[in-house]
Amino acid sequence: MGPAEVRRHARAGGPGGGPRGRWPSRVRGERRVRAPTIYDLAERAGVSIATVSRALNAKSGLSSATRARVLAAVEELGYVPNGTARGLSYGATETIGMVVATRTTNVAQASEEHVSLLYVDAVIRGAERSAQRTGYALLLVSIRPRSGWEAAKRMVGRTDGLVIVDRAVSEDAMTWLAERHPVVALAWESPKGNEIVVRIDNSDGTRLLVEHLVHVHGHRELGVVRGPASSFDAAERWRTVERTAAAAGARIVGTWTGDFSASSGERIGRAIAEGTGPRPRVLMCMNDQMAVGVLNVFAQQGIAVPDEVAVTGFDDIVISRYLRPPLTTVRQPAEELGATAVSSLFDLATGKGIPGREIVLATELVVRESCGCRAAAWRPADAAPPDGLLAATSDGAA
Amino acid sequence: MGPAEVRRHARAGGPGGGPRGRWPSRVRGERRVRAPTIYDLAERAGVSIATVSRALNAKSGLSSATRARVLAAVEELGYVPNGTARGLSYGATETIGMVVATRTTNVAQASEEHVSLLYVDAVIRGAERSAQRTGYALLLVSIRPRSGWEAAKRMVGRTDGLVIVDRAVSEDAMTWLAERHPVVALAWESPKGNEIVVRIDNSDGTRLLVEHLVHVHGHRELGVVRGPASSFDAAERWRTVERTAAAAGARIVGTWTGDFSASSGERIGRAIAEGTGPRPRVLMCMNDQMAVGVLNVFAQQGIAVPDEVAVTGFDDIVISRYLRPPLTTVRQPAEELGATAVSSLFDLATGKGIPGREIVLATELVVRESCGCRAAAWRPADAAPPDGLLAATSDGAA
DNA sequence: TACCATCACGTAAGCGCTTACTAGTAAGCG
DNA sequence: CGCTTACTAGTAAGCGCTTACGTGATGGTA
Numbered sequence: 001m002g003p004a005e006v007r008r009h010a011r012a013g014g015p016g017g018g019p020r021g022r023w024p025s026r027v028r029g030e031r032r033v034r035a036p037t038i039y040d041l042a043e044r045a046g047v048s049i050a051t052v053s054r055a056l057n058a059k060s061g062l063s064s065a066t067r068a069r070v071l072a073a074v075e076e077l078g079y080v081p082n083g084t085a086r087g088l089s090y091g092a093t094e095t096i097g098m099v100v101a102t103r104t105t106n107v108a109q110a111s112e113e114h115v116s117l118l119y120v121d122a123v124i125r126g127a128e129r130s131a132q133r134t135g136y137a138l139l140l141v142s143i144r145p146r147s148g149w150e151a152a153k154r155m156v157g158r159t160d161g162l163v164i165v166d167r168a169v170s171e172d173a174m175t176w177l178a179e180r181h182p183v184v185a186l187a188w189e190s191p192k193g194n195e196i197v198v199r200i201d202n203s204d205g206t207r208l209l210v211e212h213l214v215h216v217h218g219h220r221e222l223g224v225v226r227g228p229a230s231s232f233d234a235a236e237r238w239r240t241v242e243r244t245a246a247a248a249g250a251r252i253v254g255t256w257t258g259d260f261s262a263s264s265g266e267r268i269g270r271a272i273a274e275g276t277g278p279r280p281r282v283l284m285c286m287n288d289q290m291a292v293g294v295l296n297v298f299a300q301q302g303i304a305v306p307d308e309v310a311v312t313g314f315d316d317i318v319i320s321r322y323l324r325p326p327l328t329t330v331r332q333p334a335e336e337l338g339a340t341a342v343s344s345l346f347d348l349a350t351g352k353g354i355p356g357r358e359i360v361l362a363t364e365l366v367v368r369e370s371c372g373c374r375a376a377a378w379r380p381a382d383a384a385p386p387d388g389l390l391a392a393t394s395d396g397a398a
Numbered sequence: 399m400g401p402a403e404v405r406r407h408a409r410a411g412g413p414g415g416g417p418r419g420r421w422p423s424r425v426r427g428e429r430r431v432r433a434p435t436i437y438d439l440a441e442r443a444g445v446s447i448a449t450v451s452r453a454l455n456a457k458s459g460l461s462s463a464t465r466a467r468v469l470a471a472v473e474e475l476g477y478v479p480n481g482t483a484r485g486l487s488y489g490a491t492e493t494i495g496m497v498v499a500t501r502t503t504n505v506a507q508a509s510e511e512h513v514s515l516l517y518v519d520a521v522i523r524g525a526e527r528s529a530q531r532t533g534y535a536l537l538l539v540s541i542r543p544r545s546g547w548e549a550a551k552r553m554v555g556r557t558d559g560l561v562i563v564d565r566a567v568s569e570d571a572m573t574w575l576a577e578r579h580p581v582v583a584l585a586w587e588s589p590k591g592n593e594i595v596v597r598i599d600n601s602d603g604t605r606l607l608v609e610h611l612v613h614v615h616g617h618r619e620l621g622v623v624r625g626p627a628s629s630f631d632a633a634e635r636w637r638t639v640e641r642t643a644a645a646a647g648a649r650i651v652g653t654w655t656g657d658f659s660a661s662s663g664e665r666i667g668r669a670i671a672e673g674t675g676p677r678p679r680v681l682m683c684m685n686d687q688m689a690v691g692v693l694n695v696f697a698q699q700g701i702a703v704p705d706e707v708a709v710t711g712f713d714d715i716v717i718s719r720y721l722r723p724p725l726t727t728v729r730q731p732a733e734e735l736g737a738t739a740v741s742s743l744f745d746l747a748t749g750k751g752i753p754g755r756e757i758v759l760a761t762e763l764v765v766r767e768s769c770g771c772r773a774a775a776w777r778p779a780d781a782a783p784p785d786g787l788l789a790a791t792s793d794g795a796a
Numbered sequence: 797t798a799c800c801a802t803c804a805c806g807t808a809a810g811c812g813c814t815t816a817c818t819a820g821t822a823a824g825c826g
Numbered sequence: 827c828g829c830t831t832a833c834t835a836g837t838a839a840g841c842g843c844t845t846a847c848g849t850g851a852t853g854g855t856a
Contacts, residue, residue: 011591050815050835051835051836061835062834063833078577081556081813084485085811087482089815089840090841118716132540137549137553137556141526151535155481157478157484158480178477200630231557322694322720324722328605449805451845452844459804460805482843485843486810486844488843489811
C-alpha cells in the first residue's frame with residue numbers, strides 16, 4: 001500500500017477557495033494558518049481521504065491502528081471539519097432555521113419592547129435546547145416589519161427545516177415555504193398546507209381564569225383589555241371570555257383594545273384611572289405585558305390592586321411573578337413550544353410527523369395575588385397557592 | 399450560441415446528493431419537489447450556469463435581456479440558492495456563531511433560571527440585529543456545564559467568526575479557537591491572544607453607585623452581596639466598591655457571597671432577615687438577579703425597602719424597573735454588547751479591527767426608588783429621576 | 797478591409813467532504 | 827492447494843455554486 005498520492009490539483013490559484021473564509025488569513029500581525037483539510041490529514045496519517053472520512057465519522061471497516069493514526073493527526077493539526085463542505089456532500093446541514101419577527105428597530109424604544117420579547121426569547125431557548133440534543137444548531141433570523149421575507153426564503157437553502165414564530169411571515173409566504181421545506185409554525189391558525197402548527201390551548205386557560213374570577217372571587221362584572229385584531233391568540237382568548245362569562249353568569253361591563261405592548265396597557269390604565277364612570281372591579285388583560293402597563297399606572301395613580309381593581313394577565317412571562325402584587329395569569333409554556341417545534345421538525349424528517357398536523361399544548365392557571373388571592377407563604381421566587389381556595393392547578397406544580 | 403448543454407453527468411444515483419437534504423422528499427402524502435438548482439435555471443432560461451450565477455449575483459457583463467430571462471426563471475421555478483454550496487464555493491458562510499453557556503438543563507429549575515438568562519437573551523438580540531444589517535445570520539449554540547466545548551469547536555468550520563459569551567468556554571479553548579478563527583469574547587479579561595474582548599466598564603458604574611449612596615443618601619456603612627469568585631465582573635465590581643467606599647469615607651460592615659442567581663439572593667436575604675445582629679442599612683447586590691431574590695424575601699418578611707434597608711443591583715435587567723420598589727442599579731448595555739461584538743468581528747474581517755484589542759462600553763447609573771430616592775412622577779414604564787437630588791445620569795435619558 | 801478592443805457568454809476547475817464501487821490481501825474451506 | 831469470503835483501504839464521482847479563462851460576435855479604428 002503505497003502512501004496515497006496527496007495534494008491534488010496543486011491549487012493553482014484557481015477559482016473559489018483559498019484559506020477558510022474570505023477573511024484575510026493574516027491581519028495586522030495576527031497569525032492564523034490555513035485551516036487543515038482532510039487532505040492534510042490524509043497526508044499526515046499516510047492514508048487516503050476516504051479513510052480519513054471514515055475514521056472521522058466512526059464508520060466501520062477500519063483497522064483500529066489506522067483509525068488511531070488518523071485521530072492522532074487530527075489532534076496534531078487541530079483539524080476541524082468544514083461543516084459547509086460536509087453539508088453539501090452529505091446533503092443535510094444539521095441546522096434548523098428559526099424565523100422570528102422584530103417589532104422595532106428603534107433603539108430608543110428598545111427597552112420598552114424588551115418586555116414583549118421575553119416570550120420569543122423563551123421560545124428560542126427551548127428550540128435551541130431541543131436542537132442541541134440531537135446535535136443540530138439553530139440559525140436565527142429576525143424579520144423586520146417592512147423588510148419582507150427574503151431572509152426567510154434564503155433560509156430554505158441553508159437549513160434542514162424552519163420554525164416560524166408568531167406571524168413572522170405572511171400566509172402566502174408560509175405556504176410557499178412549506179411547499180418546499182419542512183416547516184413548523186408557532187402560534188398560527190390551523191395548517192392549510194404542509195406546515196405543522198404548534199400552538200397553545202388559549203381557550204382552556206382562559207376558561208379556567210374566568211371561572212376562577214367568577215366562582216372563587218364572586219365577580220359578576222368583568223372588564224376586558226383585548227389584544228390586537230390581527231392576533232389569532234387574542235381573538236381566541238376574547239371569544240372564550242365572552243362564552244365562558246355568559247355561561248358562568250357574568251357580564252362584560254367594558255372592553256378596551258390594546259396591541260399587546262406594555263405601553264398600550266399604560267394608555268388603557270390611564271384612561272380607566274382618569275375616567276369618570278364606574279371602574280370595573282376586575283380587569284382581564286389578554287396578555288401579561290399589557291397587565292404590566294396597567295399595574296404600573298395603577299401604582300402611580302394610587303389605585304389598589306387587587307382591593308379596588310383586580311388585574312389578570314395571560315402568558316406568565318418571567319417578570320409576572322416579581323410584580324407587586326404578583327400577577328395572576330395563565331401560563332403558556334414558551335420553552336416547551338420551542339422544543340416541540342423542533343422535535344416536530346425532526347418527526348417530519350423521519351416520516352413520523354404528519355404534515356398539516358396541529359399540536360396544541362396545554363396551558364395552566366397560575367394563581368398569585370393580583371386576582372385577590374392571598375399567598376399564605378412564599379416559596380423561592382414565587383407564591384404558594386392560596387390556602388385551599390382553589391381547585392385549579394397552581395404555579396410551580398411541575 | 400447553441401442553447402447550452404445542460405444536465406451534466408446524469409445523476410446516476412451516485413454518492414452524495416439526491417434532492418435537497420437527507421430528508422425524504424415525500425412523506426405521507428406530502429408534496430415536496432426536488433429543489434431546483436442553477437442547472438434547472440440554466441436549462442429554463444437557455445443559458446449556462448455561469449450566466450445564471452452572474453445574473454443572481456448582480457454581476458456586470460450581462461445583457462439585460464439575459465438577466466431578465468434568468469430572473470423570470472427564478473420566479474417560475476421558485477428557486478432558492480443553496481447556501482451550503484454557495485458557502486463552499488465562495489469561501490465564506492455569511493454566518494456568525496454565537497456560543498453561550500447554559501447553566502441548567504433541569505426543566506423544573508428552568509423558570510428560576512430564566513431570570514439569569516435575560517441578560518444573555520439581550521446580548522443575543524443585539525448581535526442578531528447587528529448581523530442582520532449586513533446580511534449575516536446568527537448560528538446559536540449553547541454549551542452545558544459538563545458538555546465540553548466540542549460544539550464550539552465545530553462552529554469553526556461552519557461560520558466566519560465566533561462570539562463567545564460570558565465564559566462559555568475555558569481559557570485554553572479560547573486560545574485554541576482564536577488561533578484559527580476570528581473570535582470576539584464578551585465579558586472576558588484582557589485578551590491574551592488574537593481574540594478581541596468587549597466588556598463593560600464595571601468600575602465606573604460601581605463608583606457612581608457607591609458615591610450616590612454615600613453622598614446623596616448619607617450612608618456610611620455598606621452591606622455588600624458579592625458575586626461568585628469565578629466571575630471577572632464580580633471581582634472588578636467588588637474591588638471598586640472597596641476602593642470607592644474607602645475614598646468616600648464609608649465602611650463595609652458586612653459581606654455575603656452569592657452566585658449571581660436569584661435563589662442565592664433569597665438565601666442571603668433570609669439569612670439577613672432572620673439574623674440577630676444589626677442589619678446593614680443598605681445592601682449593594684453585585685447583580686440585579688440577586689437583588690430580585692433579596693427583595694422577594696424582604697417583602698415576605700415585612701422588611702421595608704428602602705426605609706429599613708436600601709437595596710441596589712447591577713445590570714438593569716428588564717424586570718428591575720417593574721419591581722416594587724423599582725430597583726436602583728447600574729445599566730449594562732446588553733444589546734449594545736452583542737451588537738458591538740458582531741461589528742468587531744466584521745472589523746477583524748476587513749482588517750480594520752486589531753486582534754487582541756479590548757473594547758470597554760460605558761455603564762450608566764439608573765436611579766429608581768430602592769435606594770431611597772422618590773420618583774416625583776412616572777413616565778411610561780419607568781420612574782422619572784428624583785427631583786433635583788442627583789447629578790448622575792438617570793434612566794431613560796437616551 | 798484587416799485588425800483589435802470590448803462585450804456577452806460558455807467551459808471547466810475547484811471549494812472540502814461523503815460514499816459507491818473496486819481492488820488487494822489474508823483467512824477459511826473443501 | 828485453488829477458490830470463496832471477509833476485511834481494509836483506495837479511486838473517483840458528485841453535492842451546487844463561483845469564477846478564471848476562453849471564445850465568438852460586434853463595432854470601432856487605421
